[in-house]
Amino acid sequence: MTDRPDAPSALGQRAGKIDGPPKVTGAAVFADDLRLPRMLIGKILRSPHAHARIARIDVSRARALPGVHAVITGEDLPERYGVIPVSQDETALKIGKVRMVGDEVAAVAAVDEDTALAALALIEVDYEPLPEILTVEDALTRSDVLIHEDAKNGNVTKRVFQRYGNVDEGFAEADVIVEDEYLYEASTHVPLETHCAVGHYTPDGKLTVWSSTQIPHYLHRYLARVLGIDAARVRVIKPEVGAGYGGKSDPFPLEFCAAELSRRTGRPVKIAYTREEVFYAHRGRHQFKMWLKMGVKKSGEITAIDYKCWLDGGAYSSFGVVTSYYAGVFMTLPYTLPRYRFEAIRVFTNKPPAGPKRGHGAIQPRFALELHIDKAAAALGIDPVDLRRRNCVEPGTETVNGLRITSVALKECLDAVTKASGYHEKRGRLGPNRGIGLAASTYMCGANHSIYASEGPHSTVQMKLDRSGQVAIFSGTADIGQGSVEMLGRIAAEVLGISTRDMRVVEGDTDLTPVDLGSYSSRVTFMAGNAVLQAARRCRDQLAGPVAAKLGCAPADLVFRDHRIWPGDHPEWKDDPAHSLSFRQGVEVAEAATGQGIGAMGSYRPPRIGSRFRQTSVGPSPAYSFTAQVAEVTVDPETGEISIDRIWAAHDCGKAINPQVVEGQVEGCVYMGVGEALLEEHVFRGALYQSPSILEYKIPTSLDTPPIEVLLVESHDPEGPFGAKEAGEGPQLSTVPAIANAVWDATGVWMNETPFLPERVLKALEAKRKAEAKGRTAAVAPAPRGSGSGT
Amino acid sequence: MMRLPAFDYRVPREVGEAVSLLAEYGEDAKVLAGGTDLLPSMKQGLFTPKVLVSLRGMAELRGIRDAEGGGLRVGAATTLRDVARDPRVLALYPALADACSTVATHIIQGTGTLGGNVLLDTRCTYYNQSAFWRTALGFCLKKGGDVCHVARTSPTCMATASADTVPALILMGANARLVGAAGERVVPVESLYTDDGRDWNTLRPGELLTEVLLPPPAPGSAILHRKMRRRQAIDYGFLLAAVRVDGDLAGGLTDARVVVSCVGPRPVVTPLGDLVAGRPLTAELAEEIAHAAARPAAPLTTHGVMPSYRKKMIRVTVRRALDTLRGEPSAAV
Amino acid sequence: MRQILRLTVNGEAAESLVAPHQSLADFLREDLGLTGTKHGCDLGDCGACTVLVDGEPRLSCITLALECEGREVTTIEGVARDGRVHPVQEAFDRCVAAQCGYCTPGLVLSCVALLRDNPSPSEAQIRAGLSGNICRCTGYTKIMDAVREAAVELAGQAPSPAEGSRRD
């Protein structure tokens, strides 16, 4: 029995998503919407110093305030944690010293928010300020100042050095060498919902924490450890989450504090961050300084890349060790690269910690590489699309660093996007100050290795059917808006031939749902999707035998569609009650025939095909998605303002389980890219954010967002569920370089530094005018207008 | 949720009552109009008044009335949206309608009032921050500290005038009716502001702004409002400018004035009568006016946007506004 | 001191004792349990807390509850008509205009007001109408689709064009 397309498929339909109705009616419950009887409100006291010793904390006045039920400090939760096992450098409340403005120092629980705030004001802390490390340069040179005194490598979180082949040979072979420096500025997620957690410790010794987390499973493990409660007695529930984009992946102090304050008071405790606190929690995009050198032959063949980057990591490691790998490993894609060397250095600074933001670690180097490709094309007089096609990886190959490539539809993406945008007709021909640019990229579909060493499955889904006709799916995944609930439901619906509206998807509750590693590294569709596919097929098999017996056909002949089950070689029997059954009847028949309930588990564990290079243990993924994007821009030569007229995004998602959801992911990626290209950056006054607010940290409004046109390309990955791959992160990688390449087409200046603020554009334009006046040419001369077009 | 500090709340039914409440509570009272400036600032701990005197009970403060002898009287508590949509305002004072609709967002325009805009607190990146943030940096001259983080040696505060409507109002020759316990007075909007961002307005203690008086537009005069901001909504300007020219654009001007704001505690008014008298508004003159308007403005680091860039943009913005008057499409591609 | 507040919320009269420093958002969420109203910044910067006051969008995080004395407040829980979700809500659902859904209540209310004032908005007018509500997930693309679809749907429903226009 196969998933036969005998009747309209559940896949590909445009009819909303399972969790749409509660979200559009206000019925969806987010963490801060929870109200439990006797619930207290918690607040956290933060350090106003960037680097200081805590000489004294006195909480006695706060404790004495009427309405205050508990006050805790660092010593009350001394266990260290950190999302990556090799870098356990955080505690819920800081002990002995603080490392950034906003570091957590104490927490209170009180009858209401006003009282909790009043209590914070009564806590006395004496700090002895220490010298601050604010830049990568300081971190590397000031060995006298250590942010983590027990760190192995001073202020370096992680250094990664990898070499595949001899790059010098490659450069010797090259006809053109392009070398440049880039700066990709730090930015942050700004999920509209601020982080919130409710802790509830009950007299049976059990702890429940509701939290706006992307990864209930890791939070579960760390709550057990930090609170010292057996994991079997800890339950994490993820309510609806007002998005994360990576920003709710780490375990956060509010989760531990809400839990501990509840344990101490015997009452539920809720803590919600203010918007400003979310800025301090951060874990956003690392600032990358990059140096990149690439050799290309006249034919367009890339001969080698040498690349070095420095990451400003902030005060804690977060995912930084992984970021340091992602900073380099994906540079061998999507262009075939025979020789490659890279070095990444992530350092600690006294600033909020960077971590995983959509396109984690890969966005910054992609920016550099895609500008580099266009620079090489200009130098060689080759069309940038041709140069990309010329080097495009092929399915069934392996990259120089050992990444296994299954499905690739990048050329199709390039075709789709150049055609839709009129790239070749427009390039160099849009007139003064208008331009069009293209970039391509790739991203993984989850990591082959889990964050902590484990041979267990990465995703397990449990499915239950019963005579009501309802299907329940239990999964530890975390829908944070990206649509995993819908994805699970659609896949099950496709297999069982029922509508998603008859399904209940129970997600992200560690008591009820089997383990899933959570929503990060774009793993959910591929991994949980395969798990639910397996579970659904197993359930269908349980129905098929008894139903086939009843209908007098072979189980393999049955078709499940439109809530009916019938022998596939008799389409006319579909609605004939004598020869077919409704889905509900099918379940009844199977229950009666076997005397058993119907249900199954399905799991997914990535194939054991890590890279053959031991050093490349981070990077291997069961599949990769591909993207090509085109941006059309207008640059105001007097103000330096860039307006993006339109963006076309073609994405190889393998297979669109729900095309509306996939398009939405691509649109969201492009949107975030637009923000990082034009508006968003973390500016500091010393160690202090200049703008920890939505007013001053400029995320785009509808008026700052260009029209976005999405083109879905389906490559049908051999191992993806129904061929599906990721769509939630990869599409962001192309956006910023496509815009930069368009600015070059418009003006002849390379914006090597993000964001492309008007003052920076203006400065670049002025520099170019001056250089032209002096008759000097830039390192890479822009191609004459119009010469870059044509295929 | 960010909390407001506690206060008492009063809703007077007429101006007399409001004024006596303000007199009674003195420094402890604050006027609440739309609250779109005051309430966020209170959440950030910038003000902790004991009493808020709400304007919502006084119908006389809302609405737009024809003034005797021409012009309009706009009640101080009239929302920016109602001003922007009023057919008389659109016909007579298009620059004011424009200015109202560049404030924040359409939602805030439906709540924020013209009076509140005229009396919008001066703003600065070191001031409009939470209490925690300001503690971390060290308090500034404007609130609780003794140093200006923008200009460390400055004895006065550099926070900037930021209200979108004010440059146009000044060029329209608008007046403000102020009512206090001691009586009422009518003063030019231009005279409401000072050079110290801390003590930035000239209202006397307990005075209420009841009306903004718009004189009939002078024949043959044109006013334009311009705003530059990073983001096209939910954003204060990093530069505000209004431009006025009088006379015959082709034949010869009689007068011109430019107001530039967001560059210091008070809007910078540049009279240009001498420069333009008798000259037609050519591209060259536009350039000269733009230069003259930029000269006295000295933007500082009060905003996230570089001062040198803001200064440069004054010239571009003013010249482009004049180009629009000349019927030239704005130089932007 | 707490004061008595009388107002109409979602068509029902409500009377309550509130503290002067309570925001409308706080009052709706904490006192009335109307948690469909969200908050993303509490400072007037994001639009998540948008409700309708006398039919006009208003940021409930920077509105005092007491300022709504005698007024009619509509929250996301109250936009359904005659037991049926509003066409704007239907269109949001159909178009997958809600990803995480956190901006959605505020956006739905802004769109309801937008389409009442302007039953057939242009692209630019739709963009302007959404510009007070930040959505960090969607790039506004599917939200714009939803507004267009809802406009068509509402035009089909309206007995006469005049009905769709502003009340005053």
Ligand SMILES: Cc1cc2nc3c(=O)[nH]c(=O)nc-3n(C[C@H](O)[C@H](O)[C@H](O)COP(=O)(O)OP(=O)(O)OC[C@H]3O[C@@H](n4cnc5c(N)ncnc54)[C@H](O)[C@@H]3O)c2cc1C
């Ligand atoms: C996100 C956001 C963005 C914004 N963007 C802009 C912008 O781009 N441009 C801009 O100009 N403004 C902006 N504002 C500020 C504000 O919305 C407007 O200036 C609005 O017009 C203020 O009017 P209000 O009625 O809300 O003032 P309120 O906040 O009520 O009052 C402002 C001040 O004036 C005093 N006051 C008000 N009315 C009177 C009166 N009649 N007599 C005496 N004193 C009075 C108050 O006591 C208070 O000190 C923004 C606000 C927010 C939250």
Ligand code: FES
């Ligand atoms: S919560 Fe009210 S505008 Fe953000």
Ligand code: FES
């Ligand atoms: S759907 Fe997530 S913020 Fe709009």
